[in-house]
Amino acid sequence: MQPNVQHGSKPPVEANQGFQVWWQMIRPHTLTASFVPVLLGTALALRTGHIHFGLFVAMLIASILIQAATNMFNEYFDFKRGLDNEHSVGIGGTIVRDGIEPKTVINLAFGFYGIALLLGVYICANSSWWLAVVGLLCMTVGYFYTGGPLPIAYTPFGEIFAGFFMGMMIILISFFIQTRTVDSTSILVSVPSLVLVGLILLSNNIRDLDGDKENGRKTLAILLGKKRAIYLLAGMFTFAYLWIIALIIFGVAPIWVALVILSVPKAIKATLGFVKNSLPIQMAPAMKATAQTNTIFGFLLAVGIFIGHFFS
Template sequence: MNGAGAQPHPAPGARAWIGAIRAKTLGASLCPVAMGAGLAWHDGAFAWIPVVAALAGAGLLQVASNLANDLFDGLRGTDSGARIGPVRAVASGAISARAMAVALALVLAAAAVPAAWLSMHAGAWFAVIGVAGAVSAVAYTAGPMPLAYVGLGDLFVFAFFGPVAVAGTRAACDGTWSGEAAFLGIAPGAIGMCLLATNNLRDRVGDAESGKRTLIVRCGERFGRALIATCHAAAIAVPVATWAAWQLPAGAMAASAVAAGFVPVSVAVLRGRDGTALNRTLAGFGAMLYAYGVAFAAGLVLTPGAGDAS
């Protein structure tokens, strides 16, 4: 997923790598892991090592996806000088394609470590998730039919940074796969889609010209703005619905309150915010992901009667 802040010139060295991994968007992997960990705590199943492994795996797969995006969009010429988003490392020459490919391979290899540990200690499904996540991260912008180029990037983001990440973190702690956790995963998946849809709304003209048929290029600007508002509403509603359906402690609705506090971000999109001004919207949704995950987990941990950490 694309970053929130524009850079006026290619950044050398460490700054170029920080830009390439798109650090401002990494809440997309932190948020669902925090939610799954909070749910495990509530259930009396929390364990530090599995949660750290889940966070490492999710974070590394997101970094891999971001590096692959930079690399393959740069090679395809999608990230042209006319783009209005942040400067991309390969397209700008700040990082060579060879160096980016090596970094991508190293990150994918690193991601295999927590996936292997989880598959040995919490079940073979984690090997399946790890392989599927790695393939999807690269296939997002690579191969004969890149997900982002055929309008399927949103599905990847929603699934892997939503239900899969929340339910997977919960299962990592004691092997329990929970429908409640998967349902809760709709929320971070939806916020991740807000982030991606905002990026694609900003870049829709250039994407269309370069043949990148994102969901917003396919369905139009009005659809994209409505999608962002709908996903934001879902993030507000999910904890409330889970409280009603599964008797989740009311403290979890702190996440709903946080999401409601970011409503002005979506309102600006509905009112027509466009172009480089959408970088502020991206920053808003990036902050919302961090705050949402922390609020949900803290709400459960601080609720009287929550489970003890193991």
């Protein structure tokens, strides 16, 4: 008989506190959603002048810490609500499988937030203190994504919040701290990142659709149903690539950003993975391919902008 994890109780497993457990807790495969936008925003700033390397590094580390903390908040609150168990697919599992105390997870998450705040002070001191408001708002959204009485992740708006704050806003902040401004080009180039980061959450919700429905969530995937949610996923993938083509045609971005086309096979793999499979464990590779699409697309977009800067 499998052990029963009671709501908010200590996991009935022997604690395993090796490095791999702590590394897995931050869900490293998701961290590209934080550092790729920083790279992209910095690449966009190159055309306006020199790059402040210290601000770039501080922004990079702060973004990764906030993403890792958000993942730990997710693990903690899903456990406290009784939504995770040792057989759950797609979770870090440090609480329900590895026996790490829930209090340790939440304290470490707040510790990461504390370090990010210190880095934020350095960033604001060398750019603008108005960023303190924006940064605190991003951190608040990270906490309430799965925390609070009505977690954002349990509503149809999770993809929008994730895409806007973890995609577009990180790019614009990274651009602003180097240039002290935000222009139309940086906004237009950040739109595909907004879309693709949102799709990572949509893919997660497609995989977890049945379990989320049983637990009373109202995610976009649940409201649309699996078939329509996959159509949306494919449609937004297409939109992201067409958007880049439009930026090239209208002279907003250099021709080199067409390199993003090399990420198309991953987008196709993700879409077909959801079409052909129905069990959560079977759809896990499709979700991974969605995250890889965002990573490869964003990295190639940044490379294209870098090349365009030197050959314009």
